[in-house]
Amino acid sequence: MSAPARQVAHCPDDILSQCAALMARQGYHGTSMRDLARTTGRSLSGLYHHFASKEDLLYLINERGFSSLLSNAERLRDAYRAEVRRRPAGTSEVAGLLRDLITAHVDYFSRHRSEMRVLMLGTQPMSPAHGEAVRRLKQRYSDVLSYAVSEYMAVYAPGTARSEVERKAWLLFGMMNWVFGWYAVDELGSPRDLTTDIFGIFTQGCLASSPVVTTSE
Protein backbone atom coordinates (compact mmCIF):
# COMPACT_ATOMS: atom_id res chain seq x y z
CA MET A 1 0.00 0.00 0.00
CA SER A 2 0.94 3.62 -0.13
CA ALA A 3 0.09 5.57 3.07
CA PRO A 4 3.24 7.71 2.90
CA ALA A 5 1.78 10.07 5.50
CA ARG A 6 4.66 12.20 6.81
CA GLN A 7 8.21 11.01 6.94
CA VAL A 8 9.17 14.19 8.77
CA ALA A 9 11.40 12.05 10.98
CA HIS A 10 14.73 13.19 9.59
CA CYS A 11 16.07 14.27 6.26
CA PRO A 12 19.83 14.20 5.55
CA ASP A 13 21.50 17.51 6.28
CA ASP A 14 23.32 17.63 2.96
CA ILE A 15 20.08 17.47 0.97
CA LEU A 16 18.64 20.24 3.12
CA SER A 17 21.63 22.51 2.64
CA GLN A 18 21.76 21.88 -1.10
CA CYS A 19 18.10 22.83 -1.38
CA ALA A 20 18.63 25.83 0.84
CA ALA A 21 21.47 27.01 -1.36
CA LEU A 22 19.18 27.04 -4.37
CA MET A 23 16.25 28.61 -2.54
CA ALA A 24 18.52 31.31 -1.15
CA ARG A 25 19.26 32.45 -4.69
CA GLN A 26 15.87 32.05 -6.33
CA GLY A 27 13.41 32.24 -3.47
CA TYR A 28 10.90 29.61 -2.40
CA HIS A 29 8.35 30.05 -5.17
CA GLY A 30 11.06 30.65 -7.73
CA THR A 31 12.64 27.26 -7.11
CA SER A 32 10.86 24.23 -8.58
CA MET A 33 10.99 20.70 -7.29
CA ARG A 34 12.63 19.77 -10.58
CA ASP A 35 15.40 22.31 -9.93
CA LEU A 36 15.95 20.81 -6.49
CA ALA A 37 15.97 17.28 -7.87
CA ARG A 38 18.56 18.22 -10.49
CA THR A 39 20.99 19.89 -8.10
CA THR A 40 20.72 17.15 -5.51
CA GLY A 41 21.41 14.53 -8.18
CA ARG A 42 18.16 12.75 -7.50
CA SER A 43 15.00 12.19 -9.47
CA LEU A 44 11.87 14.23 -8.89
CA SER A 45 9.92 11.50 -7.16
CA GLY A 46 13.02 10.35 -5.31
CA LEU A 47 13.07 13.63 -3.45
CA TYR A 48 9.66 12.99 -1.95
CA HIS A 49 11.06 10.14 0.13
CA HIS A 50 12.93 12.66 2.29
CA PHE A 51 10.17 15.15 2.95
CA ALA A 52 6.41 15.15 2.53
CA SER A 53 6.05 18.26 0.37
CA LYS A 54 7.82 21.36 -0.82
CA GLU A 55 6.35 23.33 2.03
CA ASP A 56 7.59 20.69 4.45
CA LEU A 57 11.10 21.14 3.08
CA LEU A 58 10.90 24.86 3.78
CA TYR A 59 9.78 24.10 7.31
CA LEU A 60 12.64 21.67 7.90
CA ILE A 61 15.19 24.25 6.78
CA ASN A 62 13.66 26.86 9.07
CA GLU A 63 13.26 24.52 12.01
CA ARG A 64 16.80 23.18 11.88
CA GLY A 65 18.37 26.62 11.44
CA PHE A 66 16.52 28.38 14.21
CA SER A 67 16.94 25.43 16.57
CA SER A 68 20.70 25.62 16.14
CA LEU A 69 20.79 29.36 16.70
CA LEU A 70 18.46 29.07 19.67
CA SER A 71 20.33 26.29 21.45
CA ASN A 72 23.60 28.19 21.15
CA ALA A 73 22.02 31.37 22.47
CA GLU A 74 20.24 29.70 25.38
CA ARG A 75 23.43 27.91 26.37
CA LEU A 76 25.26 31.25 26.53
CA ARG A 77 22.43 32.85 28.48
CA ASP A 78 22.32 30.02 31.02
CA ALA A 79 26.09 30.17 31.48
CA TYR A 80 25.76 33.89 32.16
CA ARG A 81 22.99 33.30 34.71
CA ALA A 82 25.02 30.68 36.51
CA GLU A 83 28.00 33.03 36.60
CA VAL A 84 25.91 35.86 38.01
CA ARG A 85 24.47 33.59 40.70
CA ARG A 86 27.98 32.87 41.88
CA ARG A 87 29.17 36.49 41.86
CA PRO A 88 26.04 38.66 42.08
CA ALA A 89 27.73 41.99 41.42
CA GLY A 90 28.95 41.21 37.93
CA THR A 91 29.05 44.27 35.76
CA SER A 92 31.52 42.98 33.22
CA GLU A 93 29.85 39.65 32.47
CA VAL A 94 26.82 41.33 30.96
CA ALA A 95 28.94 42.88 28.21
CA GLY A 96 30.56 39.50 27.73
CA LEU A 97 27.17 37.86 27.21
CA LEU A 98 26.27 40.39 24.56
CA ARG A 99 29.61 39.92 22.85
CA ASP A 100 29.31 36.13 22.93
CA LEU A 101 25.79 36.23 21.48
CA ILE A 102 26.90 38.47 18.64
CA THR A 103 29.92 36.27 17.97
CA ALA A 104 27.83 33.10 17.87
CA HIS A 105 25.28 34.70 15.56
CA VAL A 106 27.77 36.12 13.08
CA ASP A 107 29.82 32.91 13.07
CA TYR A 108 26.80 30.74 12.42
CA PHE A 109 25.65 33.20 9.80
CA SER A 110 28.94 33.13 7.93
CA ARG A 111 29.06 29.34 7.97
CA HIS A 112 25.45 28.76 6.87
CA ARG A 113 24.80 31.72 4.68
CA SER A 114 22.35 30.03 2.33
CA GLU A 115 20.18 28.60 5.07
CA MET A 116 20.15 31.93 6.86
CA ARG A 117 19.00 33.71 3.75
CA VAL A 118 16.09 31.31 3.51
CA LEU A 119 15.23 31.98 7.16
CA MET A 120 15.02 35.72 6.47
CA LEU A 121 12.90 35.43 3.36
CA GLY A 122 9.75 34.85 5.35
CA THR A 123 7.32 32.35 6.77
CA GLN A 124 4.27 33.12 4.67
CA PRO A 125 4.24 30.11 2.35
CA MET A 126 4.02 27.74 5.33
CA SER A 127 0.96 26.07 6.77
CA PRO A 128 -0.50 27.67 9.91
CA ALA A 129 0.89 24.90 12.11
CA HIS A 130 4.41 25.07 10.68
CA GLY A 131 4.33 28.85 10.57
CA GLU A 132 3.40 28.99 14.24
CA ALA A 133 6.19 26.58 15.19
CA VAL A 134 8.82 28.63 13.37
CA ARG A 135 7.44 31.87 14.75
CA ARG A 136 7.76 30.48 18.26
CA LEU A 137 11.42 29.62 17.69
CA LYS A 138 12.08 33.11 16.30
CA GLN A 139 10.37 34.64 19.31
CA ARG A 140 12.40 32.61 21.79
CA TYR A 141 15.61 33.56 20.01
CA SER A 142 14.82 37.23 19.94
CA ASP A 143 13.78 36.99 23.62
CA VAL A 144 17.28 35.83 24.52
CA LEU A 145 18.79 38.79 22.71
CA SER A 146 16.31 41.22 24.29
CA TYR A 147 17.17 39.77 27.68
CA ALA A 148 20.87 40.39 27.13
CA VAL A 149 20.21 43.95 25.98
CA SER A 150 17.96 44.67 28.94
CA GLU A 151 20.60 43.31 31.34
CA TYR A 152 23.17 45.54 29.69
CA MET A 153 20.95 48.60 29.86
CA ALA A 154 20.08 47.86 33.49
CA VAL A 155 23.76 48.14 34.37
CA TYR A 156 24.93 50.96 32.12
CA ALA A 157 21.77 53.01 31.62
CA PRO A 158 19.33 52.14 34.42
CA GLY A 159 15.78 53.33 34.14
CA THR A 160 15.54 52.91 30.38
CA ALA A 161 11.98 52.32 29.20
CA ARG A 162 11.02 48.81 28.17
CA SER A 163 9.97 49.96 24.69
CA GLU A 164 13.33 51.61 24.13
CA VAL A 165 15.15 48.45 25.14
CA GLU A 166 13.15 46.41 22.65
CA ARG A 167 13.74 48.96 19.93
CA LYS A 168 17.48 48.90 20.54
CA ALA A 169 17.51 45.09 20.56
CA TRP A 170 15.76 45.24 17.21
CA LEU A 171 18.39 47.58 15.80
CA LEU A 172 21.07 45.20 17.01
CA PHE A 173 19.28 42.45 15.11
CA GLY A 174 19.38 44.70 12.08
CA MET A 175 23.15 45.07 12.17
CA MET A 176 23.64 41.35 12.70
CA ASN A 177 21.27 40.17 9.99
CA TRP A 178 21.66 42.73 7.27
CA VAL A 179 25.29 42.08 6.58
CA PHE A 180 24.80 39.10 4.34
CA GLY A 181 21.46 40.20 3.01
CA TRP A 182 21.73 42.53 0.08
CA TYR A 183 24.68 41.79 -2.11
CA ALA A 184 26.95 38.83 -1.57
CA VAL A 185 29.91 41.01 -0.73
CA ASP A 186 32.85 39.33 0.92
CA GLU A 187 34.90 42.49 1.02
CA LEU A 188 33.41 43.65 4.29
CA GLY A 189 36.06 42.05 6.41
CA SER A 190 36.23 38.84 8.41
CA PRO A 191 33.41 37.71 10.71
CA ARG A 192 35.72 38.68 13.54
CA ASP A 193 36.03 42.27 12.29
CA LEU A 194 32.30 42.41 11.85
CA THR A 195 31.61 41.13 15.35
CA THR A 196 34.03 43.66 16.81
CA ASP A 197 32.35 46.54 14.99
CA ILE A 198 28.81 45.47 15.84
CA PHE A 199 29.65 44.96 19.48
CA GLY A 200 31.58 48.23 19.67
CA ILE A 201 28.96 50.33 17.96
CA PHE A 202 26.10 48.89 19.94
CA THR A 203 27.59 48.92 23.42
CA GLN A 204 29.20 52.35 23.04
CA GLY A 205 26.19 53.71 21.23
CA CYS A 206 23.77 52.70 23.94
CA LEU A 207 25.73 54.50 26.63
CA ALA A 208 24.58 57.93 25.49
CA SER A 209 20.87 57.90 26.24
CA SER A 210 20.06 61.11 24.41
CA PRO A 211 22.24 61.89 21.41
CA VAL A 212 24.62 64.81 21.73
CA VAL A 213 23.65 66.36 18.46
CA THR A 214 23.46 69.59 16.66
CA THR A 215 20.71 70.03 14.14
CA SER A 216 21.44 71.53 10.80
CA GLU A 217 18.34 73.70 10.57
Next chain:
Amino acid sequence: MSAPARQVAHCPDDILSQCAALMARQGYHGTSMRDLARTTGRSLSGLYHHFASKEDLLYLINERGFSSLLSNAERLRDAYRAEVRRRPAGTSEVAGLLRDLITAHVDYFSRHRSEMRVLMLGTQPMSPAHGEAVRRLKQRYSDVLSYAVSEYMAVYAPGTARSEVERKAWLLFGMMNWVFGWYAVDELGSPRDLTTDIFGIFTQGCLASSPVVTTSE
Protein backbone atom coordinates in the same frame (compact mmCIF):
# COMPACT_ATOMS: atom_id res chain seq x y z
CA MET B 1 -1.84 46.09 -35.85
CA SER B 2 -0.33 44.84 -32.67
CA ALA B 3 3.33 45.85 -32.17
CA PRO B 4 2.93 46.49 -28.45
CA ALA B 5 6.71 46.56 -28.00
CA ARG B 6 7.40 48.28 -24.69
CA GLN B 7 5.06 50.83 -23.17
CA VAL B 8 7.54 51.42 -20.35
CA ALA B 9 6.74 55.11 -20.65
CA HIS B 10 4.76 55.49 -17.45
CA CYS B 11 2.41 53.35 -15.43
CA PRO B 12 0.05 54.92 -12.87
CA ASP B 13 1.53 55.06 -9.39
CA ASP B 14 -1.54 53.61 -7.73
CA ILE B 15 -1.34 50.42 -9.80
CA LEU B 16 2.34 50.08 -8.95
CA SER B 17 1.77 50.48 -5.24
CA GLN B 18 -1.15 48.06 -5.22
CA CYS B 19 0.98 45.47 -6.98
CA ALA B 20 3.88 46.17 -4.63
CA ALA B 21 1.63 45.63 -1.63
CA LEU B 22 0.75 42.15 -2.83
CA MET B 23 4.31 41.27 -3.85
CA ALA B 24 5.59 42.45 -0.48
CA ARG B 25 3.47 39.81 1.22
CA GLN B 26 3.83 36.92 -1.20
CA GLY B 27 7.08 37.58 -3.01
CA TYR B 28 7.58 38.03 -6.74
CA HIS B 29 7.23 34.42 -7.85
CA GLY B 30 4.50 33.79 -5.29
CA THR B 31 2.26 36.48 -6.80
CA SER B 32 0.50 35.64 -10.05
CA MET B 33 -0.63 38.09 -12.68
CA ARG B 34 -4.17 36.94 -11.92
CA ASP B 35 -3.71 37.90 -8.27
CA LEU B 36 -2.49 41.33 -9.34
CA ALA B 37 -5.39 41.76 -11.77
CA ARG B 38 -7.90 40.87 -9.07
CA THR B 39 -6.58 43.29 -6.44
CA THR B 40 -6.21 46.14 -8.89
CA GLY B 41 -9.79 45.63 -10.05
CA ARG B 42 -8.69 45.04 -13.63
CA SER B 43 -8.75 42.08 -15.95
CA LEU B 44 -5.71 39.97 -16.64
CA SER B 45 -5.11 41.26 -20.14
CA GLY B 46 -6.04 44.79 -19.08
CA LEU B 47 -2.99 44.86 -16.83
CA TYR B 48 -0.67 44.34 -19.78
CA HIS B 49 -1.54 47.78 -21.13
CA HIS B 50 0.38 49.38 -18.26
CA PHE B 51 3.58 47.34 -18.39
CA ALA B 52 5.16 44.97 -20.87
CA SER B 53 5.61 41.95 -18.61
CA LYS B 54 5.63 40.80 -15.03
CA GLU B 55 9.36 41.30 -14.87
CA ASP B 56 8.93 44.80 -16.22
CA LEU B 57 6.53 45.54 -13.38
CA LEU B 58 9.14 44.46 -10.85
CA TYR B 59 11.66 46.74 -12.53
CA LEU B 60 9.30 49.71 -12.46
CA ILE B 61 8.69 49.26 -8.73
CA ASN B 62 12.43 49.06 -8.09
CA GLU B 63 13.32 51.92 -10.37
CA ARG B 64 10.75 54.30 -8.96
CA GLY B 65 11.56 53.46 -5.34
CA PHE B 66 15.32 53.77 -5.59
CA SER B 67 15.08 56.91 -7.69
CA SER B 68 13.01 58.58 -4.99
CA LEU B 69 15.41 57.54 -2.24
CA LEU B 70 18.40 58.57 -4.31
CA SER B 71 17.14 62.02 -5.28
CA ASN B 72 16.36 62.81 -1.65
CA ALA B 73 19.78 61.63 -0.53
CA GLU B 74 21.71 63.47 -3.22
CA ARG B 75 19.81 66.66 -2.50
CA LEU B 76 20.84 66.45 1.17
CA ARG B 77 24.44 65.66 0.24
CA ASP B 78 24.65 68.61 -2.16
CA ALA B 79 23.19 70.96 0.44
CA TYR B 80 25.85 69.79 2.88
CA ARG B 81 28.60 70.36 0.34
CA ALA B 82 27.38 73.87 -0.40
CA GLU B 83 27.25 74.62 3.31
CA VAL B 84 30.78 73.33 3.84
CA ARG B 85 32.04 75.44 0.94
CA ARG B 86 30.70 78.53 2.65
CA ARG B 87 32.08 77.72 6.12
CA PRO B 88 34.96 75.27 5.58
CA ALA B 89 35.53 74.39 9.22
CA GLY B 90 32.15 72.82 9.82
CA THR B 91 32.35 70.03 12.34
CA SER B 92 28.70 70.05 13.31
CA GLU B 93 27.18 69.92 9.84
CA VAL B 94 28.58 66.49 9.18
CA ALA B 95 26.52 65.00 12.00
CA GLY B 96 23.54 66.90 10.67
CA LEU B 97 23.97 65.32 7.24
CA LEU B 98 24.02 61.88 8.77
CA ARG B 99 20.94 62.63 10.81
CA ASP B 100 19.08 64.06 7.83
CA LEU B 101 19.91 61.04 5.69
CA ILE B 102 18.65 58.66 8.36
CA THR B 103 15.51 60.71 8.85
CA ALA B 104 14.76 60.77 5.14
CA HIS B 105 15.34 57.04 4.81
CA VAL B 106 13.20 56.02 7.77
CA ASP B 107 10.42 58.43 6.81
CA TYR B 108 10.30 57.16 3.26
CA PHE B 109 10.45 53.63 4.55
CA SER B 110 7.53 54.09 6.90
CA ARG B 111 5.41 55.71 4.20
CA HIS B 112 6.15 53.18 1.44
CA ARG B 113 6.61 50.01 3.41
CA SER B 114 5.33 47.61 0.77
CA GLU B 115 7.45 49.02 -2.02
CA MET B 116 10.51 48.98 0.22
CA ARG B 117 9.97 45.33 1.08
CA VAL B 118 9.94 44.53 -2.62
CA LEU B 119 13.18 46.46 -3.08
CA MET B 120 14.87 44.35 -0.40
CA LEU B 121 13.68 41.00 -1.73
CA GLY B 122 16.26 40.98 -4.47
CA THR B 123 17.02 41.66 -8.09
CA GLN B 124 17.54 38.14 -9.37
CA PRO B 125 14.32 37.63 -11.35
CA MET B 126 15.17 40.64 -13.53
CA SER B 127 16.74 40.69 -16.96
CA PRO B 128 20.45 41.54 -17.10
CA ALA B 129 19.72 45.03 -18.40
CA HIS B 130 17.11 45.85 -15.79
CA GLY B 131 19.15 44.22 -13.06
CA GLU B 132 22.14 46.34 -13.95
CA ALA B 133 20.09 49.54 -13.94
CA VAL B 134 18.70 48.82 -10.48
CA ARG B 135 22.09 47.76 -9.17
CA ARG B 136 23.53 51.08 -10.33
CA LEU B 137 20.86 53.02 -8.45
CA LYS B 138 21.51 50.95 -5.32
CA GLN B 139 25.23 51.62 -5.65
CA ARG B 140 24.78 55.36 -6.01
CA TYR B 141 22.50 55.44 -2.99
CA SER B 142 24.87 53.48 -0.82
CA ASP B 143 27.72 55.69 -2.05
CA VAL B 144 25.96 58.74 -0.63
CA LEU B 145 25.62 57.06 2.73
CA SER B 146 29.24 55.87 2.68
CA TYR B 147 30.31 59.41 1.85
CA ALA B 148 28.44 60.79 4.87
CA VAL B 149 29.94 58.16 7.14
CA SER B 150 33.45 58.80 5.86
CA GLU B 151 33.01 62.55 6.40
CA TYR B 152 31.84 61.85 9.93
CA MET B 153 34.73 59.54 10.66
CA ALA B 154 37.21 62.01 9.18
CA VAL B 155 36.15 64.56 11.78
CA TYR B 156 35.59 62.41 14.86
CA ALA B 157 37.94 59.48 14.26
CA PRO B 158 40.53 60.56 11.72
CA GLY B 159 42.75 57.92 10.20
CA THR B 160 40.13 55.20 10.13
CA ALA B 161 40.78 52.64 7.41
CA ARG B 162 38.61 52.77 4.32
CA SER B 163 37.42 49.19 4.77
CA GLU B 164 36.30 49.95 8.31
CA VAL B 165 34.34 52.95 7.11
CA GLU B 166 32.55 50.85 4.53
CA ARG B 167 31.81 48.16 7.06
CA LYS B 168 30.35 50.68 9.46
CA ALA B 169 28.25 52.24 6.72
CA TRP B 170 26.95 48.78 5.96
CA LEU B 171 25.97 48.24 9.59
CA LEU B 172 24.16 51.56 9.53
CA PHE B 173 22.25 50.29 6.51
CA GLY B 174 21.40 47.22 8.53
CA MET B 175 19.79 49.20 11.33
CA MET B 176 17.86 51.36 8.87
CA ASN B 177 16.56 48.55 6.69
CA TRP B 178 15.95 45.72 9.09
CA VAL B 179 13.33 47.48 11.15
CA PHE B 180 10.43 46.79 8.87
CA GLY B 181 11.75 43.55 7.55
CA TRP B 182 10.97 40.61 9.73
CA TYR B 183 7.61 40.88 11.41
CA ALA B 184 5.22 43.69 10.71
CA VAL B 185 5.53 45.05 14.22
CA ASP B 186 4.24 48.56 14.81
CA GLU B 187 5.05 48.51 18.50
CA LEU B 188 8.63 49.63 18.00
CA GLY B 189 7.86 53.29 18.38
CA SER B 190 7.36 56.13 15.93
CA PRO B 191 9.67 56.73 12.98
CA ARG B 192 10.97 59.67 14.98
CA ASP B 193 11.95 57.47 17.93
CA LEU B 194 13.58 55.05 15.56
CA THR B 195 15.58 57.77 13.81
CA THR B 196 16.75 59.13 17.14
CA ASP B 197 17.94 55.72 18.30
CA ILE B 198 19.68 54.83 15.06
CA PHE B 199 21.43 58.17 14.88
CA GLY B 200 22.39 58.05 18.56
CA ILE B 201 23.69 54.49 18.52
CA PHE B 202 25.68 54.97 15.34
CA THR B 203 27.28 58.33 16.01
CA GLN B 204 28.13 57.54 19.63
CA GLY B 205 29.12 54.00 18.78
CA CYS B 206 31.62 55.09 16.16
CA LEU B 207 33.44 57.39 18.53
CA ALA B 208 35.14 54.55 20.38
CA SER B 209 37.46 53.10 17.79
CA SER B 210 38.42 50.00 19.74
CA PRO B 211 35.76 48.66 22.06
CA VAL B 212 36.37 49.01 25.77
CA VAL B 213 35.53 45.44 26.56
CA THR B 214 36.17 42.74 29.01
CA THR B 215 36.09 39.20 27.77
CA SER B 216 34.21 36.56 29.70
CA GLU B 217 36.78 33.83 29.31
Next chain:
DNA sequence: CGACCGACCGAACGATCGTTCGGGTGGCGC
Protein backbone atom coordinates in the same frame (compact mmCIF):
# COMPACT_ATOMS: atom_id res chain seq x y z
C1' DC C 1 -20.10 61.70 -39.29
C1' DG C 2 -16.03 58.62 -39.54
C1' DA C 3 -11.25 57.78 -38.25
C1' DC C 4 -8.48 57.08 -34.61
C1' DC C 5 -6.74 55.85 -29.96
C1' DG C 6 -6.06 54.43 -25.22
C1' DA C 7 -8.24 51.50 -21.91
C1' DC C 8 -10.14 47.31 -21.20
C1' DC C 9 -12.01 42.58 -21.70
C1' DG C 10 -12.91 37.03 -22.42
C1' DA C 11 -10.86 33.17 -24.13
C1' DA C 12 -7.37 30.65 -25.21
C1' DC C 13 -2.09 29.07 -26.10
C1' DG C 14 1.80 26.14 -24.59
C1' DA C 15 4.68 25.52 -20.77
C1' DT C 16 5.60 24.39 -16.21
C1' DC C 17 4.06 23.64 -11.65
C1' DG C 18 3.53 20.23 -7.21
C1' DT C 19 2.22 15.82 -6.52
C1' DT C 20 1.06 10.83 -7.19
C1' DC C 21 1.30 6.20 -8.87
C1' DG C 22 3.20 1.68 -9.91
C1' DG C 23 7.16 -0.50 -10.14
C1' DG C 24 12.18 -1.70 -9.45
C1' DT C 25 16.23 -2.29 -6.99
C1' DG C 26 19.84 -4.00 -3.28
C1' DG C 27 20.65 -5.33 1.49
C1' DC C 28 19.39 -7.35 5.98
C1' DG C 29 16.71 -10.51 9.18
C1' DC C 30 14.55 -15.06 9.45
Next chain:
DNA sequence: GCGCCACCCGAACGATCGTTCGGTCGGTCG
Protein backbone atom coordinates in the same frame (compact mmCIF):
# COMPACT_ATOMS: atom_id res chain seq x y z
C1' DG D 1 15.07 -19.31 0.15
C1' DC D 2 11.33 -15.41 1.15
C1' DG D 3 9.65 -11.11 2.84
C1' DC D 4 10.48 -6.62 4.25
C1' DC D 5 11.97 -1.92 3.91
C1' DA D 6 14.51 2.20 2.71
C1' DC D 7 15.62 4.19 -1.48
C1' DC D 8 15.00 5.48 -6.06
C1' DC D 9 12.96 5.92 -10.72
C1' DG D 10 9.87 7.19 -15.31
C1' DA D 11 5.57 8.68 -16.56
C1' DA D 12 1.72 10.82 -15.95
C1' DC D 13 -2.35 13.77 -13.48
C1' DG D 14 -4.83 18.18 -13.09
C1' DA D 15 -3.99 22.80 -12.00
C1' DT D 16 -1.97 27.12 -12.69
C1' DC D 17 1.45 29.87 -14.78
C1' DG D 18 2.84 34.21 -18.08
C1' DT D 19 1.50 35.79 -22.24
C1' DT D 20 -1.15 36.69 -26.59
C1' DC D 21 -4.99 37.47 -29.68
C1' DG D 22 -9.15 39.56 -31.46
C1' DG D 23 -12.54 42.53 -30.30
C1' DT D 24 -15.55 46.20 -27.62
C1' DC D 25 -16.36 50.58 -25.54
C1' DG D 26 -16.07 55.76 -24.94
C1' DG D 27 -14.11 59.63 -26.04
C1' DT D 28 -11.67 63.40 -29.17
C1' DC D 29 -10.16 65.51 -33.29
C1' DG D 30 -10.87 66.80 -38.17
